[in-house]
Amino acid sequence: MLARLPETLDPLRYAEAGRILEGRIAIAKMRRLATLLHEAAGEAEVALNFGVDLDGTRNVQGTIKAAVVLICQRCLAPMTLPVRVSVSLGVVGSEAEAERLSGHYDPLLVGEDPVSLTELVEDELILALPVVACHELGGCHAAQTDQQEPVTDDERPNPFAVLEQLKRD
Numbered sequence: 663m664l665a666r667l668p669e670t671l672d673p674l675r676y677a678e679a680g681r682i683l684e685g686r687i688a689i690a691k692m693r694r695l696a697t698l699l700h701e702a703a704g705e706a707e708v709a710l711n712f713g714v715d716l717d718g719t720r721n722v723q724g725t726i727k728a729a730v731v732l733i734c735q736r737c738l739a740p741m742t743l744p745v746r747v748s749v750s751l752g753v754v755g756s757e758a759e760a761e762r763l764s765g766h767y768d769p770l771l772v773g774e775d776p777v778s779l780t781e782l783v784e785d786e787l788i789l790a791l792p793v794v795a796c797h798e799l800g801g802c803h804a805a806q807t808d809q810q811e812p813v814t815d816d817e818r819p820n821p822f823a824v825l826e827q828l829k830r831d
């Protein structure tokens with residue numbers, strides 16, 4: 663059973679209570695992420711465990727999964743890319759505290775205001791987007807067209823020309 667996700671939360675309290683959040687958030691609610699996508703369709707699947715580790719660090723661990731629609735930069739057709747983020751955040755109250763965090767946590771800086779769960783998930787997804795999105799070779803329309811065109815002898819690079827070049831150098 664998936665419970666309704668809260669809009670905002672206090673990560674410190676959640677950590678101390680050892681809470682678990684599981685649910686879905688519509689991609690359309692994530693405006694900054696949506697501007698980076700071809701269409702803001704679908705949902706992010708969120709599973710987060712809040713806790714306190716042996717060193718006393720309040721932390722958030724879990725996964726965020728989504729299928730985002732991007733434009734393939736090779737063939738310019740829309741493509742659906744599965745994104746899976748492993749979340750490992752240490753809850754900190756200041757930059758100085760963030761610097762003392764052990765290496766396997768990214769800092770989650772919290773202040774007076776409660777944290778927006780949607781923004782937290784959105785930030786993680788934005789960081790996980792590829793710089794350049796492309797279909798897998800073989801699944802890309804552009805790559806398929808290339809393969810179908812016979813390469814003529816004129817277009818083939820002559821391996822001996824490369825050797826000649828090497829000798830001259």
Ligand SMILES: [Zn+2]
Pocket residue numbers: 734735736737738739796797801802803804
């Ligand atoms: Zn493509």
